Amino acid sequence: MQPTFLKPVKVIVADDHKLFADGVEQIINSTPGFEVLASVDNGKLLMQVLNRLSPDIILLDINMPFLDGLETAALIKKNKPGIKIIFISMHYDASIKTFIQKNGINGFVHKNISAKELKDALYKVVAGENVFISNYPAQQTEINAPQPGTEFISQHKLTKTEVAIIKLIAGGDSTKAIADKRSLSYLTVESHRKNILRKLKAKNMAEVIAFAVKYGLV
């Protein structure tokens, strides 16, 4: 752990509920050795802020408009792997668990924890530990969550790659952007697009996205 008297640990809070973010900010600022650099209310803004600021830790809400927490976290871990990320959310399920493991997220704290527990979590993450805090023990064990979107996927026999591409398209990515992100040929991504349209019998991707979001895939 860094000597807190030398260098305060810099934190950014990302949560679309301003009052919550402001409250957390106050709690962190009152924690010795920690200071909040900024608090933002959506993922896009967070990415912009990260061009200017270099936090040590990001407290990241999972449900946010304009780039949700998971996508944002993946981007950050890819581009700035040194920054530690703690998810903060009302809900926890198997998909989040998997995401945390795969992407090296440093912690998950439930929004129902106390200020003291949040501080403990921050100290632990700074010390290099991974933390998981929730006061709903049920939600920790309850792994078999009703994964949203599975129905949609199985109904149309979509493959993993196709699902991934649908999600990226829903985020506004073009075929070229997707090819770059996933290190695929432009032509490969186009093939996937065509297969998706064929399987869903859709006229274009706008229609696909509408269905996918309705069925909880995105």
Add this chain to the structure above:
Amino acid sequence: MQPTFLKPVKVIVADDHKLFADGVEQIINSTPGFEVLASVDNGKLLMQVLNRLSPDIILLDINMPFLDGLETAALIKKNKPGIKIIFISMHYDASIKTFIQKNGINGFVHKNISAKELKDALYKVVAGENVFISNYPAQQTEINAPQPGTEFISQHKLTKTEVAIIKLIAGGDSTKAIADKRSLSYLTVESHRKNILRKLKAKNMAEVIAFAVKYGLV
């Protein structure tokens, strides 16, 4: 308003999200003239605490386990009408509005407001005013309907035509198809598309549709 240097205004915070309650507590304690007596996480506990403590204001979450905010508020207003109550919630609808009017609730603040706005609300309620603060302007005016999508529309200042076109695009219609259906010029529909993309700061329509469906517009 009470002279704050003589008697601090006593507040109780009731919210089942501890971290949120703790954050609000810190915000209030850092507000001159205010102090938090207690913070509780359910309605039953709040009623017990009120046997011992006499707050001036209660910040009351509507969605709480063990006696929700509305029931709790009704009980308090019946037994201790002198205590002012400000609802604090993520959601606002016609039923809450009716309840506020019938039961003389002193304010409603949305959880997405800033710390400063919360402080303003507290000052106003102490001064005898009723407050309503939300950063979703649609929800203030839109009284008789939890119309899904209105939030999305007002937030991005979309016009009727633009909304209609978004819906058609989500259904898979091309610009030409839309122009035919609505007896508009192809070029007009393209203009609307451009305006939509500009307003939502989206890269393409797929992204727009994803947002629109998420917010219940489609």
Add this chain to the structure above:
DNA sequence: TAATATATACCTGTAAACAGGTATGCCTTA
């Protein structure tokens, strides 16, 4: 009434999506 928002429409490009193929190596599983 002056300014602003809305709906309409046009013009000129470039970029991207879509259509309809073919093909191949790699798994999985019947």
Add this chain to the structure above:
DNA sequence: TAAGGCATACCTGTTTACAGGTATATATTA
């Protein structure tokens, strides 16, 4: 082991979307 699904990649077109403008009549509102 043979068949099928999957992910990968390529080719050739056509169509559509997007970008960046301008413009004008009609409301609406400050």
